[in-house]
Amino acid sequence: MTQKVFPIRSSRSPAPVHDGRPLADTLGRGLRDLRISVTDRCNFRCVYCMPRETFDHDFKFLPHEEILSFEEIARLARIFGGLGVKKVRITGGEPLVRRDLHRLVGLLAELPALDLTLTTNGSLLVKQAGALAKAGLKRVTVSLDSLDDATFRAINDADYPVARVLEGIDAAAAAGMAPIKINMVVKRGVNDGHVLAMAERWRGTGHIVRFIEYMDVGSTNGWRMDDVVPSAEIVRTIGERYRLEPAEPNYTGEVAERWRYADGAGEIGVISSVTQAFCSSCNRLRLSAEGSLFTCLFAQQGHDLKWRLRHGGSDEEIVNEIAAVWRARGDRYSEIRTAETAKARKIEMSYIGG
Numbered sequence: 001m002t003q004k005v006f007p008i009r010s011s012r013s014p015a016p017v018h019d020g021r022p023l024a025d026t027l028g029r030g031l032r033d034l035r036i037s038v039t040d041r042c043n044f045r046c047v048y049c050m051p052r053e054t055f056d057h058d059f060k061f062l063p064h065e066e067i068l069s070f071e072e073i074a075r076l077a078r079i080f081g082g083l084g085v086k087k088v089r090i091t092g093g094e095p096l097v098r099r100d101l102h103r104l105v106g107l108l109a110e111l112p113a114l115d116l117t118l119t120t121n122g123s124l125l126v127k128q129a130g131a132l133a134k135a136g137l138k139r140v141t142v143s144l145d146s147l148d149d150a151t152f153r154a155i156n157d158a159d160y161p162v163a164r165v166l167e168g169i170d171a172a173a174a175a176g177m178a179p180i181k182i183n184m185v186v187k188r189g190v191n192d193g194h195v196l197a198m199a200e201r202w203r204g205t206g207h208i209v210r211f212i213e214y215m216d217v218g219s220t221n222g223w224r225m226d227d228v229v230p231s232a233e234i235v236r237t238i239g240e241r242y243r244l245e246p247a248e249p250n251y252t253g254e255v256a257e258r259w260r261y262a263d264g265a266g267e268i269g270v271i272s273s274v275t276q277a278f279c280s281s282c283n284r285l286r287l288s289a290e291g292s293l294f295t296c297l298f299a300q301q302g303h304d305l306k307w308r309l310r311h312g313g314s315d316e317e318i319v320n321e322i323a324a325v326w327r328a329r330g331d332r333y334s335e336i337r338t339a340e341t342a343k344a345r346k347i348e349m350s351y352i353g354g
Ligand code: SAM
Pocket: 042, 048, 049, 091, 092, 093, 094, 095, 119, 120, 121, 122, 141, 142, 143, 144, 183, 185, 212, 213, 214, 215, 216, 217, 221, 349, 350, 353, 354
C-alpha cells in the first residue's frame, strides 16, 4: 500500500488575487492555527492510528525528495504568519523521527509572534528535549494513552514502555518547557478504566492532561461509535473524586474544554470531537509533510502547495493560493457525521498530521 491514496487538487493557473483583508471561509471562520506534519513515519504502531496490518514492511511511505525541506516549511510558515496564523504545531507521524528537527524549530522560533508547539509520542524526548528547548521550543504535548505498562505496550504495538515516555516528559520539564500537555485518547474497553489514574498522576504537577474522544479519522482503524467514551463521562468520573469547575477558553476556537480542580491543583481538558462537534469555530489548517493543504482533519481531498513552491512561485502567488483554498472552505464534517460518513475513505492521521 502507498500513502497517496486520495486525490490532491493542484492549481497551476494563477489563483485569484488576495486583497489583504482577513481571511474568512464560506462559514465565516478565520484562519488561526496551522499544523505542520514533518513526516508520515512513526516508530509506534498505535492500533487506532497506524495499525500494523496496514503500515507494515511493504507500506510505501513518502520518499524523502517529496517531503518539504525545513527551509520550505519555514518559508510557508512565514507566509502563513502574514495571513493571520498565530499558532503552529509541529506534528506527524512522529516529528522526532525526522532528523535534526531542532533545526526546523530554530527557523520557526525566529518568526515573530508565533506560538510554537509540538506533538510527540515522547519516546525520543529524552535525547532531544535539550536541543529542542535550546532551539526555541517553549512547550510540548506528549501523547500517552495509559500509565499501565501492559495496556500502553498493547496500544503502541511497538513494545515501548510507559517509563520511556515518563522520562521524556521529565526531560522536557527539566529543559524548561511549560506547560506540558499530556494527551490521552480514550477508547471504550481499552483504557477507559485508566482515566482517573491518569488525572491523579499529573494533578498538582503543572502539567495538563487532556482526554480525547476516539475519532473516525482515516479508514484503517475500524472505528465504531460504541468505542467512543463521551467527554461528559470523563468529567463525571474525575469530578466524582475531585471537584471540578469549568474554566474559560484561553482563546476562541480552542479545541479543549478546560476544567479546573476546585482545590487549586491545576486543570484538565477534554476534547469532544465526536459528541460536541466544534466545527463552527474551527480555525485550523493542516500542511502535510509533502506540502498539501487540508482544510479538515476528515478531508477526502488535499490541495497541492508544493508545486508552486518548487516552481518559482513568489510569496504573493503562494499567498493567493492559500487564500483561495481558505475562502473556498466549507468543511464541517464532525457536525454532519453519521455512521455512513464515518465509513467514507478519509486521509490517515499519520499522513495529514495529528
Ligand atoms: N506521533 C505524535 C504523537 O503521538 O502525538 C503526533 C502525531 S499523532 C497522529 C497525534 C495525536 O493524534 C496523538 O495524540 C494520537 O493519540 C491522536 N490520534 C491518532 N488517531 C486518533 C483517533 N482515531 N482519535 C483520536 N485521536 C487520535
